[in-house]
Each structure stands twice: as C-alpha cells, then as structure tokens.
Amino acid sequence: MFFIGGAAAVMMRLHLIEPAGALVQPETYNKLFTMHGVVMVFFFLIPSIPATLGNFLVPMMIGARDLAFPRLNLLSWYVYITGAAFTLYALISGGVDTGWTFYTPLSSHYLNTHVITTALGVFITGFSSILTGLNFIVTIHKMRAPGMTWKRMPLFLWSIYAASVIFVLATPVLAIALFLVGLERIFHVGIFDPAIGGDPVLFQHLFWFYSHPAVYIMILPGMGVVSELVTCFSKKKPFGYIFIAYSSLAIAVFSFLVWGHHLFVSSQSVYAGFISSALSFALAIPSAIKVFNWTATLYKGSISYQAPMLYALGFIGLFTMGGLTGLFLASLATGVHLHDTYFVIAHFHYIMVGGAVMAYLGGIHFWWPKITGRLYHDGWARFAALVIFVGFNLTFFPQYMLGYLGMPRRYAVYPAEFQVLDVMSSAGASHTRRRLLDSIRLSSLVHPLWTRSRIESLERERPGMGDAIAASHR
Amino acid sequence: MNEENPSVETYIVVFVALLILAALTTGIAYINLGTLNTVVALAIAAVKMSLVGLFFMHLWYSRGLTRIVVLAGFFWLALMVLFTLADVFSRSWIKPPGP
Amino acid sequence: MSESAASSPLAAPSARHLSPALHHQFEDIEQQRDAGNFGMWVFLATEMLFFGGVFTGYIMYRSLYYPGFAAGSHGLEVNLGAAMTFVLLASSFTMAMAVHAARAGRRGMLLGLLFATILLGIAFLGMKFTEYSHKWHEQMVPGLNFHPSLTELRGAPEHAVELFLCFYFFMTGLHALHMIIGIGLLSVMAILAWRGRISCEHYNRVEVSGLYWHFVDIIWIYLFPLLYLIGGRYK
Numbered sequence A: 001m002f003f004i005g006g007a008a009a010v011m012m013r014l015h016l017i018e019p020a021g022a023l024v025q026p027e028t029y030n031k032l033f034t035m036h037g038v039v040m041v042f043f044f045l046i047p048s049i050p051a052t053l054g055n056f057l058v059p060m061m062i063g064a065r066d067l068a069f070p071r072l073n074l075l076s077w078y079v080y081i082t083g084a085a086f087t088l089y090a091l092i093s094g095g096v097d098t099g100w101t102f103y104t105p106l107s108s109h110y111l112n113t114h115v116i117t118t119a120l121g122v123f124i125t126g127f128s129s130i131l132t133g134l135n136f137i138v139t140i141h142k143m144r145a146p147g148m149t150w151k152r153m154p155l156f157l158w159s160i161y162a163a164s165v166i167f168v169l170a171t172p173v174l175a176i177a178l179f180l181v182g183l184e185r186i187f188h189v190g191i192f193d194p195a196i197g198g199d200p201v202l203f204q205h206l207f208w209f210y211s212h213p214a215v216y217i218m219i220l221p222g223m224g225v226v227s228e229l230v231t232c233f234s235k236k237k238p239f240g241y242i243f244i245a246y247s248s249l250a251i252a253v254f255s256f257l258v259w260g261h262h263l264f265v266s267s268q269s270v271y272a273g274f275i276s277s278a279l280s281f282a283l284a285i286p287s288a289i290k291v292f293n294w295t296a297t298l299y300k301g302s303i304s305y306q307a308p309m310l311y312a313l314g315f316i317g318l319f320t321m322g323g324l325t326g327l328f329l330a331s332l333a334t335g336v337h338l339h340d341t342y343f344v345i346a347h348f349h350y351i352m353v354g355g356a357v358m359a360y361l362g363g364i365h366f367w368w369p370k371i372t373g374r375l376y377h378d379g380w381a382r383f384a385a386l387v388i389f390v391g392f393n394l395t396f397f398p399q400y401m402l403g404y405l406g407m408p409r410r411y412a413v414y415p416a417e418f419q420v421l422d423v424m425s426s427a428g429a430s431h432t433r434r435r436l437l438d439s440i441r442l443s444s445l446v447h448p449l450w451t452r453s454r455i456e457s458l459e460r461e462r463p464g465m466g467d468a469i470a471a472s473h474r
Numbered sequence B: 001m002n003e004e005n006p007s008v009e010t011y012i013v014v015f016v017a018l019l020i021l022a023a024l025t026t027g028i029a030y031i032n033l034g035t036l037n038t039v040v041a042l043a044i045a046a047v048k049m050s051l052v053g054l055f056f057m058h059l060w061y062s063r064g065l066t067r068i069v070v071l072a073g074f075f076w077l078a079l080m081v082l083f084t085l086a087d088v089f090s091r092s093w094i095k096p097p098g099p
Numbered sequence C: 001m002s003e004s005a006a007s008s009p010l011a012a013p014s015a016r017h018l019s020p021a022l023h024h025q026f027e028d029i030e031q032q033r034d035a036g037n038f039g040m041w042v043f044l045a046t047e048m049l050f051f052g053g054v055f056t057g058y059i060m061y062r063s064l065y066y067p068g069f070a071a072g073s074h075g076l077e078v079n080l081g082a083a084m085t086f087v088l089l090a091s092s093f094t095m096a097m098a099v100h101a102a103r104a105g106r107r108g109m110l111l112g113l114l115f116a117t118i119l120l121g122i123a124f125l126g127m128k129f130t131e132y133s134h135k136w137h138e139q140m141v142p143g144l145n146f147h148p149s150l151t152e153l154r155g156a157p158e159h160a161v162e163l164f165l166c167f168y169f170f171m172t173g174l175h176a177l178h179m180i181i182g183i184g185l186l187s188v189m190a191i192l193a194w195r196g197r198i199s200c201e202h203y204n205r206v207e208v209s210g211l212y213w214h215f216v217d218i219i220w221i222y223l224f225p226l227l228y229l230i231g232g233r234y235k
C-alpha cells in the first residue's frame, strides 16, 4: 500500500509538469499540446483512479488480504515509471509534435522530433495498464471472500472490473500500432507507408480500437466512484443496482464497436461511418442509465453536501453535458461540421475533466481519511469543489461556442472575432488550475512543503497564461 | 480442483496428430486446389490450434471461466478485423462525384 | 513473500500454515494455482490482440494485393518453414510432458524435458536466423537491403512484395522475440527445478510458463500457412 501514495504524488507531478508558456512559437505550441495530450491521457487519466483508489480499495472491498499478484503490481509501478521517464526525456530533449494521436504518415515519415522516444514511453506504460487490469480481473474473480457474490459487490468494483476488461483487451492493440510506427520510423518502410501501397488509415483503425475504449477506461472508474459517493451521501441504497452494474459491462463491450466515429473525415467509407454513428448512439444508452439511476438515488434521499458529494454532483452535471454533446459529434452530419473544432475539445474535457477528474478528486477526498488517517479541512475542500466547478465551466463552455462557430483545434493563432470567448476560456483556465492546486494542497496536508513549492512554481508561470490561449488548457 | 489431467498416451497421440497435420498442410500446398488451398491450410491450422489448446493447454479439462477468456479473446479479435475490413471494403461502393 | 518452496508433499491443501509455497494473499494452494493459471490466460488474451493488430493489417493487405503477396510468399523457403513447424511442435510436446513431470514430482524427468524444450526452441531460432541471412543475401529485406532478384519474384508488383516482406519480418520477428522471452522463462524454470524449488504441490510456475510456450507455438501454427503457403506451391 505504501507506493500508492507515491503513485498519486508522481501522477500529480506529471499532471502539473505540463508547461504553459506565454507567447510561444507555433512549433513549440504543437509540442505543448502534444505533450499535454500524451501526459494527461496516458500518464494521468488512464492510471489515476485504478492505480490509486483501485489498488487500495479492490482487495478491501472484496475482503481479500491483497491483490492476487502484489509483485506484478509493484512491477507495473516500475514499468509505469520507466515509461514516464522515456516520455519526459522526449519532453526535455526537444519535445514531440504529432499530437497525442501519433497519426501516420505524419508521425512515421515527416517529423524529426522525438516520436520514437515518446511512443516507446507510451508503449511501455501500456504494459503497466495491462498488468494492472489483469491483476484486478484475477483478484475479483478468484479472491472474493466467502459470501461476497457478484451481486453483492460494491458498484465501484463492477466499474473497475469493466475498465480492466478494456485495459486487457484494448491496450495491446495500441502497443502494436505504436510499435509498428516506431519500426517504420527506424527502417523508413512499413505497413502504413503509402509509398508501397500501405494505408495510413489502418493506423487510425488500430489506434482508435484502443483509444475509444480508453475513454471508458478513464470514465468507468469515475462512474464507479460516483456511484459510491451518491449512495453514501444521500443515505439510501443505490437505485437500480443491477442496472448500474450491468451498464458498466455493457459500456465495456459496446465501447469497442464505435471507434469509426473518429474517422468520419479520414476517408472512411460512408457505410462504416453510418454504422459507427448508429452504434455510438446506442452506446449513450448505458451511460444514460447510470445518470438516471444516480438521480433516482438522490430522489428523496437525505443529501449531505460534503466535499466529495459536491464533486459527485459536479460529475453528474458535467458528464451529462459532455455526453449529450458527444451525440452531436456522433451523428454524421453535425460530426463532419464540428470535426477537429473546439467543440470536440470542449466535449471531451467535459467528460475527462468534468467527469474523470471530478470523480478522482471526489474519491480522493472521500477515501483520504481511510488511506492516510487524516482528515482534510472540510470548509476549504467544499470551497475548492465549488470554485473548480465554476472555473471549469468558464473554461470549457466558451469552447463549445468557439467550436460551433468554427474555430479549429491545434492552431496557435486564431481570427480576432473569437477573442472574447477565448479570453473568457483562458481566464477560466487559470482560475481552475489555481483551484485545482488548492484542492490538491488541501488534501495533501501531509506534505505541506512539497505542495507549497508546487504552488510557487505555478505562481511563476501564471502571468503568461492570459495569452497562451489553449496552451494552458489543451 | 477436480480437473483430471491428460495422460502421457494422450500427449503422444496429440503430438503424432500434430506432426501428421503439419506434413499434410505442406503437402497439400503442392496440389492445385485453387482458392481451396487457403481454406484447407487455415482449416488445418485451426485443427492444430485446437489440439494444442485443448490438450497441451488443458482447455479440454478446465472450467468455464478459462474458456470464456479464450472466447473473449477471439471475439474481440473478430471485432477488430470485421470493423476494419468493413470500412476498407465498403469504401469503393460509392464513387465520389467529380470530373 | 514466501519464496522458499521446500516441498512438503504431505501438506494438505487447506492447511494454510503448513505450506511454505503459499503466498500470503491466498487462502490455500489451490486458489493460488487457480489464480496463476487464470492470470496467464488473461495475459494470453492480451497477447492475442497484440498479434491481432498485425494480423488485421495482414488480412487487409493480402486481400488488396493478392498477386504480390503470393509472389512474395513463393520467395520464401517452404521446406525450411515446414522444418521449423516440426521443431516447434516437438518443443510443445516436450513442454506438455515437462508439466506432466512437474505435477508428478519427477525432478530428473522435468529437468530433462525442460532442457529438450529449450534446445528445440534454440534450434528454431537458429533456423530462423539462417532464413533471415538468406533473405539478406537475396536482398529481400525492406528498408535495409531491398533489390529482389529471385526468379520467383519476376514480374510481380514490387511494392506489394515489399509490403509482404514487411509483414514477414514483423510477424516472424515478433514471434522470435516471444520465443526468446519463452526460452528465458524456461531457463528460469530449469534453474528453479535444479534447486528443487518445484514440487508436485508447487509446480504452477512451470504450468504457467507452459501455457505461454504453447501460445507462441499456436502463433507459429498460423504464421506458417499465412506466410509460406500463399497461393499454394504447385507449378
């Protein structure tokens, strides 16, 4: 259990290390958003809840002494660090500017930045994910205490189990795709190489076979946390336990069927686009089931608005918004219009930050006393939760409008008419960021010195934030 | 648990069967069967895989859960192949308008 | 971590304190063995999709560029490929027997069979290496040395052949990598068996390594027809 604290610390450090420079060159800007994406997705969002709360709670909740393979767990921690080291090395030694998606042939034939190092880092970290998922699956199947049947398991475990299934079945495909990109860069020839008849879109297929389900790796554990929080703080039994539980599994399976919605404008066939669009709508159903059941759980409960509950409520609202706007993106006609605009950015930040990060913070607050034996300051924690909610909306709601008006993502410059909304978004971003730190500091009273130096370093970078529009929140 | 385990004789029979199948698949490649060549080669491979899986890897004797894992692996593999190919081969169904 | 597995074959499975082979988190040795096997199976499902990514690409391109793939396949040495298949099948057999010996607690037999498996694995890699060096001399290595001049390839679309050879090297290379890992794994098992750390009660590691070895064998069972036998070999 010791290293979980360490895991959380390093994840936060990674989370914070992503730089937000002032007025930067476009090349630097490209590297910034790439690094932000890679670090946030692969090194924060995916491992955050499983690696911290999961490792701690799974054995406890099923009444086992430990996970099935503790040494494998430790190994996955070292693997994670190794992967992170490679990626950070790439960052320090000059960065990489493919975008977190590593699309070919840009990544395999055109760029001269540190693609291989970064891809290797992600590849290695993938094994950490796989081992973690494997460990959870085996533990939940084989180590339950007598009487702990599947239908008595806490909902958090169902969601962690579903996420583990995705870990195990999707991550290897990303690994092989990045492996092939790496080989193609080394040997200057490969199966994605159009010069010999290869199809770069094949890479997108393999990539999104992992990366769409990966979205659910990030959000499913969050849903599990929220299920626990909502139940606890409204002092009722979860409404529709079995529906929440099975919808987790349904999400895990269906999430593999819809990756085509990322390829609407990648020369994918119209028929395939149509099918993935329809299936994406179907995938909204289990998510909606969860939201309805949470609200039904709240109904006539005696709700106490403590800090974790505030995060959970924030999650429900923001996730619903993120999810509904996802439907715009999943329908073919509007999807083509909104493709690669800020609408997409806003959509997935509502899911990822509004969803996964809120749940993570809520969960950390909720189980913090259990993990450390200390209590956070409740007043400040509630304050932080509210401020994060407001700041978050200020940041990302304008981006919906920006995207709808047609501002594309990943551009370092933009037309003047978008400025008002952009400044709003930036102001919100710096605000949120500060509050995020506050809340982290509040929860980690154990290391006051460490966090204070973090805050100071942030103070230094903040003055430039007003200008580096997206750099600060990409 | 209550698994029985295959005997040495089973292993030997399976091994001999595998060798025969390997020889067969190589031999059949020299006979012209048209497209059937591929079908037969893959069918033999599937039989060989089943033999190794069922007896050397004890799937024949193991319980449902392990089999579910195997089936899940195949199912997801099929998903990946099917959906990717569904795109690739339906691309040419509609010709883009143009000069 | 209770590593020292001095064998006490008389320990009843449920007598938790009697078995030093039992790790602290498990109730009994049966649960431990069960979890170990299940874990390896889950890992193999992962491996399936790992290889599956390349297989997907293979299927796609093979159907798009069939003539080039067939020509490229005819540039490979089918006899060598068949020989490798036999060697690998034999190694799978010795591996299965090794697990059998471990379960029976027969240390000498286990050691011998592990060595046989390792040797067969090394033989396979040796043949693979020979084949690679032939390809190098025939200038059929995409990216590094690609000026194919074999008669089999005459008139074939050169790009598609190159693509096929990319797959050939990726797939067999990845497979060879797994073989090397497997040989490493089995060497560790052999050392453990040598030191008497494998007992009829505590043979799960051998069993799990065996599962991995058989899986790598199965991959080759598919690679052989997919790479060497495209379009048949008849004249």
Ligand SMILES: [Cu+2]
Pocket: A211, A212, A215, A258, A259, A261, A262
């Ligand atoms: Cu998606």
